[in-house]
Amino acid sequence: MSPEGDIPVKQGRDLLGVSPHTATDSKSGSLSPHPGVGCTVGPSPLGIAAKKLAMPIIPLSRSANLELALFAAGDAIAQVRAGRSLSDVLSVQEPAGLRAAVQDLAYGTLRNLGLLDALLAELLRKPVKPALHALLVCALYQLRARPHTAHTTVDQAVRAVSRLEPAAKGLANAVLRNYLRETEALLARCNAEPAQYSYPQWWIDGVRKAWPQCWESVLNAGNLHPPMTLRVNRRRLTREQYLAKLGEHGIAGQSVGMNAILLERPLPIEAIPGFNAGEVSVQDAGAQLAAPFLDAGPGMRVLDACAAPGGKTGHILELADCTLTALDNDPARAARIRDNLTRLGLDARVVCGDCLSPAAWSDGKPYDRILLDAPCTASGVVKRHPDIKWLRRESDIARLAAIQGRMLDAMWQQLAPDGKLLYATCSVFPDENAQAIASFLARNSAACQLPLAELDCGQLLPDAQHDGFFYALLEKH
Numbered sequence: 290m291s292p293e294g295d296i297p298v299k300q301g302r303d304l305l306g307v308s309p310h311t312a313t314d315s316k317s318g319s320l321s322p323h324p325g326v327g328c329t330v331g332p333s334p335l336g337i338a339a340k341k342l343a344m345p346i347i348p349l350s351r352s353a354n355l356e357l358a359l360f361a362a363g364d365a366i367a368q369v370r371a372g373r374s375l376s377d378v379l380s381v382q383e384p385a386g387l388r389a390a391v392q393d394l395a396y397g398t399l400r401n402l403g404l405l406d407a408l409l410a411e412l413l414r415k416p417v418k419p420a421l422h423a424l425l426v427c428a429l430y431q432l433r434a435r436p437h438t439a440h441t442t443v444d445q446a447v448r449a450v451s452r453l454e455p456a457a458k459g460l461a462n463a464v465l466r467n468y469l470r471e472t473e474a475l476l477a478r479c480n481a482e483p484a485q486y487s488y489p490q491w492w493i494d495g496v497r498k499a500w501p502q503c504w505e506s507v508l509n510a511g512n513l514h515p516p517m518t519l520r521v522n523r524r525r526l527t528r529e530q531y532l533a534k535l536g537e538h539g540i541a542g543q544s545v546g547m548n549a550i551l552l553e554r555p556l557p558i559e560a561i562p563g564f565n566a567g568e569v570s571v572q573d574a575g576a577q578l579a580a581p582f583l584d585a586g587p588g589m590r591v592l593d594a595c596a597a598p599g600g601k602t603g604h605i606l607e608l609a610d611c612t613l614t615a616l617d618n619d620p621a622r623a624a625r626i627r628d629n630l631t632r633l634g635l636d637a638r639v640v641c642g643d644c645l646s647p648a649a650w651s652d653g654k655p656y657d658r659i660l661l662d663a664p665c666t667a668s669g670v671v672k673r674h675p676d677i678k679w680l681r682r683e684s685d686i687a688r689l690a691a692i693q694g695r696m697l698d699a700m701w702q703q704l705a706p707d708g709k710l711l712y713a714t715c716s717v718f719p720d721e722n723a724q725a726i727a728s729f730l731a732r733n734s735a736a737c738q739l740p741l742a743e744l745d746c747g748q749l750l751p752d753a754q755h756d757g758f759f760y761a762l763l764e765k766h
């Protein structure tokens with residue numbers, strides 16, 4: 290029996306502090322393409338994988354709120370484990386006033402879930418219910434992220450557990466206190482790769498196979514806090530003018546890529562100067578490559594085939610006076626295209642339809658340019674959506690690759706002779722990217738792949754400055 294009573298926990302010794310990370314500092318004005326061989330992804334603030342946690346951005350202000358925040362975050366994690374996306378869960382779930390704290394706990398827990406699961410497995414003698422397990426991993430995250438408030442965290446976590454499962458109060462208390470006593474020894478035992486990197490093993494294996502020279506950097510990049518990047522609307526002002534405007538508001542940012550600005554600190558949308566007036570949009574620097582690669586010109590007929598919420602649609606229209614059809618098969622998401630274009634003062638034909646069934650929405654005329662930003666595993670954007678690491682299954686890669694192949698074939702039929710189709714994903718898995726394009730080229734002799742400036746193999750691997758994307762530009766002969 291443990292000192293805390295008849296509860297299924299293991300015993301421990303001492304506390305290991307967590308080193309705060311230093312934010313990666315890059316002055317580079319260009320995106321690094323990381324073309325597979327010799328690629329150098331930026332250093333991870335997490336140090337060696339996930340064993341040290343990134344410091345949270347948003348502090349929890351009052352311990353009184355921590356109990357509720359842990360309770361709500363635990364519920365969110367349990368729902369993600371049951372298959373729901375974190376953004377869906379958080380949009381309806383957290384109590385008013387706790388939003389930032391719950392988000393911080395939920396995102397931080399998911400970024401580090403491999404390690405937290407392994408720690409909890411070491412601390413528990415027998416399985417607990419999913420809701421309790423989720424609450425305990427959130428509490429462990431809080432202990433690791435803010436070791437200086439450990440005793441408050443234990444107290445508040447035990448209170449949160451008693452709301453959920455009163456009989457488990459003693460268990461929670463023992464688990465968390467044993468973690469504090471035994472941290473170093475526990476961490477030493479959590480040496481399997483899913484704990485070290487906080488990804489499922491199949492994901493680690495897939496990234497290592499695809500990117501043997503930089504797989505750890507790719508994995509670590511996905512566990513960083515995402516930067517906030519702006520796209521300057523060239524129809525309104527230049528990047529230099531907008532940087533000056535930011536300076537007037539005391540906001541620090543730096544140029545990255547062709548037209549992007551990386552903010553030193555993320556801001557709420559309403560605090561971004563000129564956002565409502567359409568001077569800028571929030572868009573990752575890697576995503577900002579799509580519109581220039583598509584190379585739409587004045588008067589061209591352009592199809593954005595998987596367009597919602599319209600990030601790339603807006604960019605295409607900022608760069609060219611073209612006639613654009615923005616298509617998406619999700620009605621709620623398609624409505625957001627219109628909202629985004631209205632804010633930017635731009636116009637397009639917005640259609641809710643399936644790109645695999647063109648007869649239902651096409652006017653029969655071919656397009657000069659097609660952007661196919663295909664649904665994918667989203668394995669390149671896990672720093673923004675850490676739930677993806679735990680929601681995806683290995684079989685999703687082949688399932689999505691099959692859909693992507695069908696979409697490529699269907700969109701190719703809509704492309705005019707001499708027209709160009711830009712295929713894009715936010716994945717780092719070659720089956721959805723280079724291999725999908727190789728298969729397409731093998732079955733379409735009229736297609737030829739054009740080079741993309743600075744992106745030899747088409748793959749932009751994620752780093753501290755941008756997400757991971759794949760691009761392939763195809764021309765029809």
Ligand SMILES: C[S@@+](CC[C@H](N)C(=O)[O-])C[C@H]1O[C@@H](n2cnc3c(N)ncnc32)[C@H](O)[C@@H]1O
Nearest residue numbers: 595596597598599600601617618619643644662
């Ligand atoms: C990667 S997201 C597009 C992001 C968008 N291009 C942007 O930059 O904001 C993929 C989109 O494809 C849509 N989609 C999935 N299957 C589709 C289909 N069969 N036809 C049309 N759109 C589809 C999804 O609803 C989703 O909005």
